[in-house]
Each structure stands twice: as C-alpha cells, then as structure tokens.
Amino acid sequence: MNVQFTDVLIIGIGIAGLMAAECLRSHQNVTIITKSSFQNSNSYRAQGGIAAATQQDDHWAEHFLDTIKAGRFHNEEALTEILVKEGPELISLLEKWNVPFDKNPDGKVSLGREGGHRKSRILHAGGDRTGSKMINALFNRVAGHVTIKEHEMVGDLIVEDGRCRGAWTKLENGEVAVYRAGAVILASGGAAGLYSVHSNDESITGDSIALAYRAGALLSDLEFLQFHPTMLYTQGKSFGLVSEAVRGEGGVLLTDQGDRVMKGIHELEDLAPRDIVARTIHQSINQGRKVFLDVSNVKNFTNRFPTITKQCNLARISLKDGWIPVAPGAHFTMGGAVTDEWGRTTVPGLYAVGEASRTGVHGANRLASNSLLEGVVFSKRTALNILEEPCAAPVSAPNSLDSMQTKSAGWLPDKEEIKEKMTKYAGIVRTPDGLSEAIAWFEEYEKCTPDFGCTIHEMEVLNMLQTAKLIVTSAFMRKESRGGHYRTDFPVSNDREWLKKQIYRRKDYHEQAEAKKTAAGIFA
Template sequence: MKKVIIIGAGLAGCYLAMLLQKNCQVTLVTKGARQDSNSMLAQGGIAAALDPGDSPAAHEQDTLKAGQYHNQALAVEQLVHVGPELVQQLIAMGMNFDRKPTGDLDFGLEGAHSHHRILHANGDQTGAALTTFVQRQLAYVTWLTNTAAIELYTNKGVCQGVLVRDIESGQQRILTADAIVLATGGLGNLYDFTTNNETITGDGLVLAARQKVALKDMAFVQFHPTVLALNNRCYGLITEAIRGSGAILVDEHQTPIMADTPQKDLAPRDVVARRLKLWQQNGHQLFLDITNVSDFTHRFAGVCANLDKHHVPFRKTHLIPIQPGAHFMMGGIQTDLSAQTSLSRLFAVGEVACNGVHGANRLASNSLLDCLVSAQKAAMAIMTLTNLPLANFKYSPTLFVTPKLPTLAVLQKKAWHYLGIERTRIELRTFLIWLKQYNFLQLQPSQLSQKELTIANLCYCAQLIAEAALAEPKSIGAHYLKEEITHESSHH
C-alpha cells in the first residue's frame, strides 16, 4: 500500500484523507487539535451551481470577473464543473445543508455572485458542519495531532520525507512516504487584524519555498471587510452573507458608506475594504447596520453567540462594530490541475496551493469548493503513482546560528502597514530593507523553538509577498498600489 502523509487537517487535507484512506496508508499530521483550522471557521458557505436557474457557466464568469481575469481559465472550468458533483456526493453521503421549508436546498447570496448559489449548514456554521462531517468519515487514518511539519526532505529530486515535531514534547522525527501533501492553509497571522485560526502561519508556503518549489501570485492577499473590532482588536469574522441578506455598512452618523459604488455593499471585497480603510483614516467609526436583516439571530446564530460573548449590544443598537482584516491567500504553491507542485511527489491542496482558480481576488465561498476539487484531483494523481523505493533519511543538524528575529507583534504591525490593503512601491522597498536585518533565511527550522519558527516562517512569507507585490506591474484585484491611482487620477 502506498504511504501518504497529509499535512493539515482542514477541509482540503481531511477530504483528501477520506478519498485515499481505503487505498493508501494515510497519516494526517496537524499542528493543533482536529478542530484547529480555517475550514472550521467558515461561515458563509460553499458555492455550487446547483440551483435550477443557475449554471456552471455563470459561476465561471463570476469567478473570472472577481479574479480580474488573472485566473487560470482551466482551473476555473474544473472548479465550477467538478465542484457541484462533489457537493452532491457529500449530500448523498448524508451531509446536511440547510433547506427551505419546501425541502429544496436553500441557496444564499454573497458579494459578486450573480445567482443565489451558496450552500450553508447550521446557518452560519458551514465550515464546522462540513469539516466535522468529513472528519467523521476518517476510519482508517493515522492522526498525529499537536504535531508540526517543519522541514521537507528530498531524495534525488523527489520529495519523500518530512521532519515533524511533537509540539508538547519537542521530539522530532522524519516520516517518509510515497507522496507528501501540503494542506496547511494560508498565512492570515502575518497580520495583526485577521480572521484566521491561530495555527495558520504560512508554514506550508515556507516548507515549499525552502526547497525552491515554485510559488505563484504571492502578492494577492484578500482582506475581509467585516471583522468584529473592539478596542483595536479583532474577534472573528462577520460573514458577508449578512450583507447578502440586506445589512449595510455605515459610520457613526449612520451614513451609508457604500451607497455610491455600483454594487454597493456587495461590491468585491477589495473595493469594500479600501473604502472602509479610507473612511477609517478620515476618523470615522465603522459599523454593519443589521436593521434590515430579517430573522438575524436565528439565521446567524454563530455570529450572535460571538457578539454576545463580547457583550456587543447589537439587539438594541442593530449595529456591529467592524473593520477589515486579513482573510485569505489567493497565491501559494504553484500547482497544475492535479495539485502537483514543481517538486516530484509533493502535492498542495486547498488554500496553501495556487492552481490559479482565484486569480487576483477570490470570489466568496469558492475556497471550500476548491478544497474539495483540488483534493479530489490530488487523490486521483496519487493513486496512479508508481512505486519508488523510499529513502532512509538521517537528521543531520548544521552549525547552530543564533536567531535574530522581530517579535511577532512588531512583524504583524509592519505587515499590516506595508503589505496591507493599500501599498506603495516605496513602502514595499522600505519594508524589505527593514526585513534584511533579520536572519530568518539562515536558520535551520529544527534548531528553533516553535515560537521562533513561526516568526521565521512569517518573515519569509512577508518577504515573498513584498517581492511579488513589487514585481506586479500595476494594481490588480487584491493587490492595490496607491501611487498608481494618484497618477491615474491626475490625468482625469
């Protein structure tokens, strides 16, 4: 039986494990508990063109438009056609998406979708429902929780090993396999304002980058417009589906912030995030006004529980204090349509991968769908791999280098400022010069504490984003250069 190591227990990793478990010996390595992932936090839902009035072609067009046509057309085609089949298979297996009183599936609407096509479960707890459902199917998988993957090992140009660390005991060992799959998610914790689970720190990107595996589109980080903001800190996502149900963004005077833009409150996320940032810079407070959302407490029970936990008086005021936060990484490890990376037998699925499906900006609720599709394609490719003898890797530490790293808080603040919603070339260069004083590129992961390794990895990600942003010729999608607009607007 082929040995497969999957790193990351979000939807992509778990769905792949489910597909492979009967034919391969699967080990699922994950840094935290089984519940620690962004997949578990997904609120809005999963996009699938299954409504009778909808079509994969319409979904394709919306995805390309949101991605500013920077997408890989074939990847989008694969997503919109294969995705609905996989969703239907899950429904047939017993996955319960919310239904209307008639029994028909209840499709929601989110920003930049031309149809109601977002399936949701338990109202706003889709990610938890779906990921738990898939995890429950994992009967033949070996779980290694609280275990971090810290370095990849190759033999004659083939990826065959990964050094893992038990986070509690600190013990390290090399696991070998016929295929290794990175399903480690994005890098939201590079920023101080983020929607992401705390284990999401760009590790997979750096594991790959250290082996010179090709990355792609690293300039494109999506900022979600509405994160619950209290005392200058973030406390979780306020799903876009609430705006899809009639909520609007207002300031402290109840002025509608998005009223004069074409798609108003459901404009693409980058447009909304930039507008909010501008409003904030002009000294305004930002709120989501839920006055017009019917049945709010029932439909958005998860959001309400979070608001109550933080004593937000939304029942009285109908206002939720929000601000934008880092949410999703469009770029990542470059893969083909089968999730194969540029390194033989190393695969990447879900958010850590960049198969080009999202282009320069992700369409809401496309990422859970991509988790399913990329994992299914990886499963097919892994099943057809021929047998190769496995290497016998030995851990050989190099000379210890004393780490010189910023604190996480300082790095996050800098990243928010320089690599955030708006960038300038001068500031990107300033940031790269600042980063040069640290030696994250010289450090050996196995010799660092888990905390140091996390900071080193995030420094590496920050460098990759800054370099990619500088290389982008112009503003596109989620990558926005302030200077250019000034330049353009001076011509009008």
C-alpha cells in the same frame, strides 16, 4: 530519531487535507500531521458557505463569469472552468456524506447570495457554521482509517534527488520525528495570520508557503492577499469575522453618521467584490469615520447567525439597534505553491491543495464561498492522480538529515512585530517606499531556517519571516493595482474589453449547454 513510513503524508487537517484523506484512505496508507488539532483550521472557522450552480435557473458559465470578474481577470481559465463545472457533483457527494446543508420549509436546499455573485447559489450548514459542519462530517469519515498526528509541527520537507520524500517534524516535548512518504500533500493553509487584524485561526503562520519555497517549488501570486471587509472590530481589537452572508441577507454598511458606505461606489453596492468593499471601508476609517454593519433588516439574525451573535456578546455589542462595528482584516491568500489541475507542484512527489496552493481559480481576488469549493474539488482530483499514477514507494534512502547541525535560531523578532510590519507596509494600501522598507527589514533574517534545535515557536517565527519576505517582495515586483494588491502609484486594472469577449463566448457555452439539456430530455 523516530522514522515512520507512509504511502501519503498530508500536512494540514482543514477541508482540503481531510477531503484528500477521504478519497485516498481505502487505497493508500495515509498519515495526517497538524501542529494543533482538527478544530484549528481556517476551514473549521468558515462562516460563509460553499458556492455551486446547483439549480436549473443557474449555470456553471454564470458562476465562471462571476469568479473571473471578482478575480480581476487574473484567473487560470481552464482550472476555473473545472472548479465551477465539478462543483455541483461535489455538493451531491457531500450530501451523501451527511453534511447537513440548511433546508427551506419545503425541504429544498436553502440558497444564499454573497458579494460578487449575481445569483443565489451559496449553500450553508448550521447557518454560519458551514466550515465546522463540513469538517466534522469529513473527520468522522476518516477517523480510525488514517493515522492522525496532532500537536506536531513540520520543520521542513525532505527533498532527495529532486523528489519530495517526506518531512521531519517537532513534537511539543522537543522530540524529532521523520516521515518517509511516496507522496506529500501540503494542505496547511495560507498566510493571512501574518497581519495584526485577521480572520484566520491562530495556528496559521504561513507555514505552507515557507515549506514549499525551501523545497524548491515554484510559487506565484503571493502579493494577492484578500482583506475581508467586515471583521467585528471594537476596543482596538478583532473579535472575529462577520460573514458576507449577512450582507447577502440584507445587511448594509453605514458610517457613524448613517450614510451608506457603498452607495454609488459599485453597481452591486454592499455586495460588491471584497477588494472594493474593503478599500472603501478602509478609506472611510482613515477619514475619521467609524463604519458599522446594520443588521436590523436581517430576519431572525440570532438564529441565522449564531456564531456572529456569540461574537457580539463576547465583544459586548448590543444587537438591539442592529449596528455592528466593523473594519477590514486579512482573510485569504490567493497565491501559494503553483499546481496543475491535479494538484501537482513543480517538485515531483509534492502536491498542494486548498489555500496552500495556487491553482489560479481565485485570480487576484477570491469570490465569496469559492474557497471550500476549491478545497473539495481539487483535493479529490489530487487524490485521483495519486491513485492513477502511483508515486514511488517510501524508501529508507541515505538520510539527508544526518548532517544537519543542531544550533540555536538566535535572536528573532516576536510575532506581533512581524504582524505590525506586514499591516503597515503590505496591507490594504501599499506604497513603493513602504514595500522597500519592509523588504530591507525582512532581509536581516533571510539566512535563518528551522533546524532540529529550534522550538516550535521559533519554527513558526522563522516561517512567518520567510513568507512575509516573499509576500512583500512579490508586492514590490508587481507594477500594477489589481484585486487584493493595491498600490498608490498604479491605477486599478479593469480589463473590460476582455470581459466583453468572455461574456459573448460564455453565452455560446450557455446556449450549447441548454441545447444539450433539451436534447437529453427529448431522447430520455
């Protein structure tokens, strides 16, 4: 068995994993493991942008309120405040690292608006290729400075004496490797890939949640799955995501009869929070109507959205009339391994960042373009914590894996069957009977866990089963409808009185901040 040692082991190579690696590489020996390649991540596929209050007519308090309201007041306030306050500083840092944010003809950064935002504060790069532009910039910075292991899947984390001390992996050729590490960072994404229609990279199979659970980490909010309202859906399948930025640029949702889908549903209409738009489209489709996104009024659509244009061409959708067929699809996981503001989970030595974590900044429903922001803000903080509070050096303690038996995983369902169960019973609309049926089905595989004898495919299926069981159980236990979790037997929670108090309190913050800026100008 091949045993390797590293100061920090990062599992996942999306924006969160790369950001942590960039902040650590000059001080620690860093190893990144990914079961595919650096181009196979949700971050790389991100069409939307990154949100931050970077302009004088905007303020972090306003971004905070938009985030809290979209999150249905389920957010961790303190961490959400960190997110929006530190966002502008991270944008400046990314610009220094050559992330090519789009500019207006006057040379200023171009800002867009997306659902749930009351201000234009979304930065994009390459139109609808923000994720890939950011990934490429960070990958180029870390390549050659950290060890990157592609096409290698983590089977399980190694926990000894209550501390995470590494992980064991499986290579494509069947070889097993062991990594001993002083600190381990989970950055392998969420679980939206467990659904039949989704926006995620095909490599996303709920691995981070399953790994954290088996390691004994506290998990939370797994019932909150965000369904993106507009997947390009035709011929019975999805051809990819149609970014919310399209609606921010003037796109409108219409039925096949030409009626406005969101008219009278929400004050922001087509730019309402994603959970509301997704449920409204879902209802229209269930009533026998087809739903389209009319992009005829979006200026320079093909240049502004080259990725979506390519997807339309692949789906044989003509943009001549500007109508793109859409349907909701699983998109983002708000829950995960519970962390504090420094990325620490409840297992010493184990950290979680990005979609693998539950920082609480997204509440019950993520605000558009806050995911890339979370990835960079909290990954930097996680790296700082590791540097300021050095973890125990990797040790060659008695190997707890020596006693592991190599056995067959036995009969397992295929991935599509798991996705069908999740879509039917834990999708956009959930019922108590459906959730109970799903729990009973997943319990049949509860005792199955990865071991050295499993293939990579079997390991993925086992992770999907584990994570799916946790999601449906969480959905059954939450007796309310809120954000991405909607049950037919409970009304939607609004908490309007809470919001009124928050607006008043944050208004004070805004006035204090303005006063400080004025004073700074006088005494400059």
